[in-house]
Amino acid sequence: DAGVIQSPRHEVTEMGQEVTLRCKPISGHDYLFWYRQTMMRGLELLIYFNNNVPIDDSGMPEDRFSAKMPNASFSTLKIQPSEPRDSAVYFCASSPPDRGRGELFFGEGSRLTVL
Amino acid sequence: TQLLEQSPQFLSIQEGENLTVYCNSSSVFSSLQWYRQEPGEGPVLLVTVVTGGEVKKLKRLTFQFGDARKDSSLHITAAQPGDTGLYLCAPHSSNTGKLIFGQGTTLQVKP
Numbered sequence A: 001d002a003g004v005i006q007s008p009r010h011e012v013t014e015m016g017q018e019v020t021l022r023c024k025p026i027s028g029h030d031y032l033f034w035y036r037q038t039m040m041r042g043l044e045l046l047i048y049f050n051n052n053v054p055i056d057d058s059g060m061p062e063d064r065f066s067a068k069m070p071n072a073s074f075s076t077l078k079i080q081p082s083e084p085r086d087s088a089v090y091f092c093a094s095s096p097p098d099r100g101r102g103e104l105f106f107g108e109g110s111r112l113t114v115l
Numbered sequence B: 001t002q003l004l005e006q007s008p009q010f011l012s013i014q015e016g017e018n019l020t021v022y023c024n025s026s027s028v029f030s031s032l033q034w035y036r037q038e039p040g041e042g043p044v045l046l047v048t049v050v051t052g053g054e055v056k057k058l059k060r061l062t063f064q065f066g067d068a069r070k071d072s073s074l075h076i077t078a079a080q081p082g083d084t085g086l087y088l089c090a091p092h093s094s095n096t097g098k099l100i101f102g103q104g105t106t107l108q109v110k111p
Helices: none
Strands: A005-007 A010-013 A019-024 A031-038 A042-050 A053-056 A065-071 A074-079 A088-095 A110-114 B004-007 B010-014 B019-025 B031-037 B044-049 B055-058 B061-065 B071-076 B085-093 B105-110
Touching (some): A010 A019, A019 A088, A031 A074, A042 A065, A042 A074, B010 B019, B019 B085, B031 B071, B071 B085
Parallel strands (some): A010 A110, B010 B105
Antiparallel strands (some): A088 A110, B019 B071, B031 B044, B085 B105
C-alpha cells in the first residue's frame, strides 16, 4: 500500500514568493496533520483535519500560512509570502479512524529553503 | 503548557553497547508513542504504550510506560549501526487529540 505522499520533496524559493506544499494521505485515514521540523524547535504541529474539516490550527504561525483539505485524498499547505525563517522540513501525516492511540503515519517531508 | 523533555539529547556509542533514553512530561497522558526518524525521512512509529507500568519489547528494544503515565523509557540492548537515528517520544492527549513530540534523542552507533 502507498504511504503518505508529499510533494515537492525539495523547494528552494526566494523571500516573498508563494509556496504550496501538497499531501496525499493514506486511503481510509480520516485525520491529516501538518508538522514543521527545525533543529531549534523540533517537530511542531501546525494544523490538523478530521474528515476534511480543520479542527485545530492554533499551531499555524501567522496569517501567511494557510491549509486546505478539499477532499479526503488531498491537502495543501500554503505560505504567502514566504520568509527565510520559514525554512524547515514540512511533514504531512495521516491517522486512521480509531484515534484512541493517535498513531501517525508520516510522509517523507518537503524540505523548504527560503533565500 | 505541557512540558516534555527527552534525555540525553545526543548519544554516540560503540556497536554492542546498551543504552537508555528517557522521556519525561509534566502531565498525565492516555498513551505514548515512540518514533524513529532516519535522515531525509519522516518519523516511523515503533510502539504505542497505553497502560501505566506497561512494558513492550520489539526485538532488542524495550519500552516502558511509567506507572503514573507521565514518563517513558526506551532501552536498546547490544546496539547496532542500524539503530542510528533520531528517537522521538510523543505522548498523546485524548482531551486535545494532539500528539506532542519531544526534541528527540539523536543516537549514533559506531561499528
